[in-house]
Amino acid sequence: MTDSSLSQAEYDAITDAAAHWCTRLHAIDCTAQERIAFEHWRDAHPLHAFEYEAMLEIWEIAGDLPRPDAVEPISHSRPVMPWRTLGIAAAVCALAVPLALYGGWNMGWLPNSYQHFEARETVRQVILSDGSQVELNLGSELTFSNYKDQRQVTLEKGEAFFSVSDDASHPFILKAADGRIRVTGTRFNVWMYEDQVRVNLIEGSGLVSSNDDLVGNGMRLGPATQARYKRGDFTPQISQTDANDNSLAWRSGKLVLDNLELNDALPLINRYLSKPVMVADHNTGSIRLGGIYNIKELNSLVASLPKVLPVYLTRNKEGNPVLNSIPQQAPKS
Structure with a gap:
């Protein structure tokens, strides 16, 4: 998996691989080593697991397809699924999964772009697939998913400064601890350590909630304001940013x-x-x-x-x- 958004060729490669694994795992001669290799492939990207699950649902279609009258058994007379049927099943899966992905995108369930970024020992600048720019502090990690109705970032750990591309119809939602920050086009900094979160809004506006399960969009942040919360807080604490605030010194x-x-x-x-x-x-x-x-x-x-x-x-x-x-x-x- 790369940091750049998946291209059409990469989507096709995932579809082909999912069809291959669907075929091999249902084969009687599938080895333990192959099953381990499949697990590594499945866990390498969220879309791998989704496509494979979609193929499993469609696999039943292959079971209802006409089979040859005679199938040559292998030793010990153990029954084997005919390779013709396996091929048809793989073809059906290869056609159906892109349709499932397209339907998932239209329903707002699946992203059409997924990115994962880490900064370990140096500050790192990255560009998300929507054009937003992010600067990651040392020891930071985040993921970005572009859905039909929203852009979603999860800050796994660390700190990041965001310059969000403006798109009022496609809100940018960042999740940190149990809370979220909702903006459209703005610049803001998010710091997280264990269950503590601090948000500094530099320009634009946004809504901050300390608990994603609560009803409502959260409390409004304007330029030069700060929100603090801990996991489990009912509401964040909002305050004006001090004129001598040094929270962005890490960028230097x-x-x-x-x-x-x-x-x-x-x-x-x-x-x-x-x-x-x-x-x-x-x-x-x-x-x-x-x-x-x-x-x-x-x-x-x-x-x-x-x-x-x-x-x-x-x-x-x-x-x-x-x-x-x-x-x-x-x-x-």
């Missing part, structure tokens, strides 16, 4: 911490770490941290924290670094 490779308590600073830091840093208690979490840091060097920041803060490092049983505040000595009388 920086993390800016403006005298934040460790309870607020650590989620911003931990987003880049393989082992999140913990705080031992409330007193430690209330210690403040500031500064400008390179997002690629945050592992070294953790080791240096005892040099700039009244803390020392330990590790919990899972191996996570734990910050502990140094007890203040009472002044001598």
Whole structure:
């Protein structure tokens, strides 16, 4: 699977492969190795599984087709589905699945374009099949599906900045945690860490909901506004973006911490770490941290924290670094 949208040739190749697997898996001599290979193919792209399931439904048609009067059995007199029938079934499947895909598109059930993107150790710029531009921060992952009635993005993890192409009749919906952001043409940033989500709208307008199951479109966001929510929140918290907001500093490779308590600073830091840093208690979490840091060097920041803060490092049983505040000595009388 590639990052670019599927071409007609790629759709045809998926159809042909699905017909092949439909034939082989119903053959008496299908091997265990072939079944493993099929599972790898099926899991490689959502449309693979859909097309195969569609073929299984149509396979019954082949069972009702006329069969030759005599079929040469293999050893041990085990019955085998005639290859003529298998060929007809594959042909029927090859014709029917594109029709099913077309019907699924018209019903709004299936996308006509699917893309998956990851940014690991470098910031990455990508273009979605609708023309929207996305900048992915380190350690980020998202998928894009273009449906007939909407454009849908799922932010699996990390952070992304979106410049959405304007199409009022084809809304752009981003899902993060249990919430969603609905826009048409606008520019906005979405940060996600574990169950926390923060949305910064730069220009345009949008609707934000913290729970996709709730009735309604959500709360309105305008330029220079921010929404925050956690998984399970009934509604997001909306506020004006501070004039000195540094949430987009990552696009320049920086993390800016403006005298934040460790309870607020650590989620911003931990987003880049393989082992999140913990705080031992409330007193430690209330210690403040500031500064400008390179997002690629945050592992070294953790080791240096005892040099700039009244803390020392330990590790919990899972191996996570734990910050502990140094007890203040009472002044001598």
